[in-house]
Amino acid sequence: MKKFTAFLSLLLMFAVSGCGQKAQTRTVEGDVTGQGVSIDTEETDSDSSITVSVSMAKTLNPLVNSDESVDMALSLLYEKLIVIGPDGKAEPNIAQSWTFNEDGSVAYINLRNDVCFSDGTRLTAYDVAYSLKTIDNADNSYYENCVENIKTWTVTGDYSLSVTFYDTGAGNIFNLAIPVISRVFYGGDYADEDINTDTALGTGYYRFESFKKPDNLSLVASLNCFKGMAEIDRVNIIMTKDQETNYNLFAQGITDILAAGNNAADAVSRPGVNSVSYRTNEYDFIGFNFNNSILSDRNVRQAIAYSIDKDSMIEAIYLGDAEEAYSPVSSSSWLYDSSVYGYDYDPSVARMLLEQSGWRFRSGSDGVRQSGGDSPRMLSLSILVNGENNERRQVAVKLAEALEGIGFDIILETVNFDTYSQRLENGNFDIFVGTWSLSPIGDYTFMFGSQELNGEDRNIINYSSAKMDEYLTACSEAVSDEDMISAYSNLQKYISQELPYVSIVFRKSRVYTGPRIDGSLTPALYNVLSGVEGLKIKE
Numbered sequence: 001m002k003k004f005t006a007f008l009s010l011l012l013m014f015a016v017s018g019c020g021q022k023a024q025t026r027t028v029e030g031d032v033t034g035q036g037v038s039i040d041t042e043e044t045d046s047d048s049s050i051t052v053s054v055s056m057a058k059t060l061n062p063l064v065n066s067d068e069s070v071d072m073a074l075s076l077l078y079e080k081l082i083v084i085g086p087d088g089k090a091e092p093n094i095a096q097s098w099t100f101n102e103d104g105s106v107a108y109i110n111l112r113n114d115v116c117f118s119d120g121t122r123l124t125a126y127d128v129a130y131s132l133k134t135i136d137n138a139d140n141s142y143y144e145n146c147v148e149n150i151k152t153w154t155v156t157g158d159y160s161l162s163v164t165f166y167d168t169g170a171g172n173i174f175n176l177a178i179p180v181i182s183r184v185f186y187g188g189d190y191a192d193e194d195i196n197t198d199t200a201l202g203t204g205y206y207r208f209e210s211f212k213k214p215d216n217l218s219l220v221a222s223l224n225c226f227k228g229m230a231e232i233d234r235v236n237i238i239m240t241k242d243q244e245t246n247y248n249l250f251a252q253g254i255t256d257i258l259a260a261g262n263n264a265a266d267a268v269s270r271p272g273v274n275s276v277s278y279r280t281n282e283y284d285f286i287g288f289n290f291n292n293s294i295l296s297d298r299n300v301r302q303a304i305a306y307s308i309d310k311d312s313m314i315e316a317i318y319l320g321d322a323e324e325a326y327s328p329v330s331s332s333s334w335l336y337d338s339s340v341y342g343y344d345y346d347p348s349v350a351r352m353l354l355e356q357s358g359w360r361f362r363s364g365s366d367g368v369r370q371s372g373g374d375s376p377r378m379l380s381l382s383i384l385v386n387g388e389n390n391e392r393r394q395v396a397v398k399l400a401e402a403l404e405g406i407g408f409d410i411i412l413e414t415v416n417f418d419t420y421s422q423r424l425e426n427g428n429f430d431i432f433v434g435t436w437s438l439s440p441i442g443d444y445t446f447m448f449g450s451q452e453l454n455g456e457d458r459n460i461i462n463y464s465s466a467k468m469d470e471y472l473t474a475c476s477e478a479v480s481d482e483d484m485i486s487a488y489s490n491l492q493k494y495i496s497q498e499l500p501y502v503s504i505v506f507r508k509s510r511v512y513t514g515p516r517i518d519g520s521l522t523p524a525l526y527n528v529l530s531g532v533e534g535l536k537i538k539e
Contacts, residue, residue: 048233050256050517050535053246056214056239059197061186062179063131066140072259072528073237076219077202078179079115079227081128084440086278086524087334090173094123094180094203104169104479109176111159116225117182118207125161129153130183132163133190146175169476170484171441177526205230205533215239230533231519256514257521259528261321264512272515277508278523279323279332281438284392286399286502290462292430294381299357301499304431305343306350307402310504317394318505325503327495328436328444335442335488341496350406354379361407369407380409384432386420395504396433424460440526442488445472448500463500 055069062074083093096112115123136147149172151164165172181191185201200208207222217237221230238255240246247267250258258267268275286304288295295301314322326342329335354360359369359379369379381403385396393414400410415423423429436447449472450464471494474487495501511523518538522531 048537049236050232050234050537051236051238051254052257053238053240053249053255056241057217059193060200060208060211060217061134061181061191061193061195061197063134063141063143063181063191064138064193066142068142071142073217074179074200074202075204075527075529076206076235076532077200077204077208078181079203079224080179081109081131081176082173084174084177084524084526086522087332088330088440088442088525089334090177094128095176098173100170100172100479102479103477104172105165105167107163107165107172107176108156109161109163111161112226113159114226115203117185117201117203118222119185119201121182121184123180123182123203124158125155126158127180127183128161129155130186130190131178131180134181134186135178137190138193143178146178149175167476168479170479170481171443171476174440177440206235209234224533227533231536232532250512250514253514256517257529257532258512259509259523260512261509268512270515273512274517274520275510275512276520276523277321277510278528279330279525280507280509281440281525282507283325283328283436283438284322284395284504284507285325285328285434285436286395286504287432287434287461288500289427289430290464290500291427292381294377294379295430297357298499299353300359301502302343303350303353303406304399304403305499305502306346306353307406308343308399308502308504309345309402311345313395313398314505317391317398318507321508321510322505323508325505327492327503328438328447328501329442329488329492330506333442335485337489337492340489340492343499343502347402347406354407359407367407368409378409379407380411381430382411382413384413384415384420384423384429386417387414388417389435391507392433392435399431399433427460427462443472443476444491445476448472448495461500465498468494468498468500 052073054073055067057065057067057070059065060074062071062078065071065074079094081094083091085091094111094115095109097110099108100106111125111128117123132147132150132153135141135143138144149165149167151166153161153163155161163176165175180203182201186195198211198213202208203224205221205224205227206219209218209220211217215238217239219235219237221233223229238249246258247260247264249255251267251270258264260267288301290296310324314320314324323331326340354369358372361367362370362376370376383396383400385392387393396412396414400412403410424432447459448463448468449459450469451458452469471487471491475491478484478487511521511528513521516537518536519534520531521529524530
């Protein structure tokens with residue numbers, strides 16, 4: 001699968017949006033930006049508006065925008081063709097239903113016939129086709145990966161179209177989680193990146209009112225033809241140059257919503273601030289080099305898994321903002337199999353497994369286990385981690401302490417990210433602590449697939465299993481819900497049995513609301529502002 005390609009990454013946190021109304025201008029003095037610069041904001045009517053901050057927008061066209069924070073703000077203006085629910089399942093939205101051909105390479109999409117743009121014009125399949133072509137022709141769209149797996153599309157009626165993909169399987173539907181724009185509003189065969197960048201025509205809960213460049217976008221509640229009306233009349237969006245500015249604006253009560261993870265303690269410490277967490281796609285794990293004969297022994301990998309106290313890591317390292325991971329399939333996913341065996345913290349079982357594989361304390365070993373035979377080996381391994389990532393570094397320290405406690409000799413190698421990446425690419429490691437940003441499609445071939453399945457590419461841990469390849473293929477080819485549940489259950493069970501990686505956590509992020517806000521957002525990974533339409537201002 002090509003959509004949402006997963007990658008090892010340093011974790012970056014984003015500040016996201018919120019909501020606002022009519023105004024007198026006021027200037028807020030002081031170090032609001034974090035750089036000793038004053039910033040103009042608007043004093044809004046507290047009875048009918050909220051304010052939020054995002055990154056500076058180069059365009060209000062969501063299909064040629066490349067910034068994640070701006071995309072979250074534009075979600076107030078534009079509905080998506082399909083949406084991804086909190087459980088990771090594709091849900092109808094503008095597309096009210098879809099079916100696949102036998103192998104899942106063609107999707108037949110039926111649209112709602114009651115979706116309208118904020119000027120009252122109807123949204124049709126021609127707008128969807130226009131939107132796909134716009135992404136395909138954009139230089140740097142936030143949604144560019146969506147069209148990489150799309151071979152072609154055909155409008156089959158005013159409210160229907162077919163989309164043909166290069167790959168097979170029901171996961172193809174995730175390529176259609178895109179905003180839809182108006183072909184009439186932008187004109188031409190597709191929306192050029194230089195056309196109508198400072199205005200917008202959408203289908204969301206809010207419609208465009210004004211854009212006072214460079215830093216103030218005003219939205220007003222609009223009747224969403226198929227979803228109704230937002231409670232709050234207006235949204236004022238302040239555009240900033242950095243995350244510290246977003247923190248400071250929220251800390252001073254200038255903005256009402258802040259999406260910032262768990263690293264904004266000062267900004268959210270004022271009375272009356274509430275927060276709600278949501279699972280991200282950032283999956284932290286421990287990887288093994290299968291070219292190392294010690295780690296190719298499954299007993300040793302399982303012993304390492306049993307030595308890790310993930311509960312204490314979640315509290316001490318992630319400050320509670322993490323979901324324990326048992327595999328790359330999140331426990332909140334609709335595809336998760338709760339019957340799959342997990343490795344709960346149990347050092348006594350870890351020691352037993354090492355004993356079974358012949359790793360014992362022998363004379364003169366100084367607390368480090370050795371193998372038997374005429375040429376005994378020390379149970380010695382290194383752990384590679386990049387120092388810039390605080391959570392991963394702390395996981396590596398805890399892991400080293402745990403392994404030394406059951407008889408390993410451990411060398412902890414903390415390096416910069418460039419060195420870390422290069423050594424992983426070259427296979428120059430024993431154990432490493434890493435993070436994958438996982439795709440909603442659930443294609444884990446890059447993690448576990450052999451060279452035969454991956455083409456010329458190998459997985460980073462040098463792991464190969466024909467049985468694993470079989471399960472991965474079944475997942476990628478499954479079309480019906482029943483087939484997907486069965487295929488992913490088999491995959492999770494085999495991952496638990498083989499343990500190519502030790503899953504640690506899925507990281508969580510948080511959205512904070514200020515004291516003025518009555519009600520709660522219901523954020524999800526691909527819709528952080530979900531529930532904004534139900535927020536009210538406290539009386």
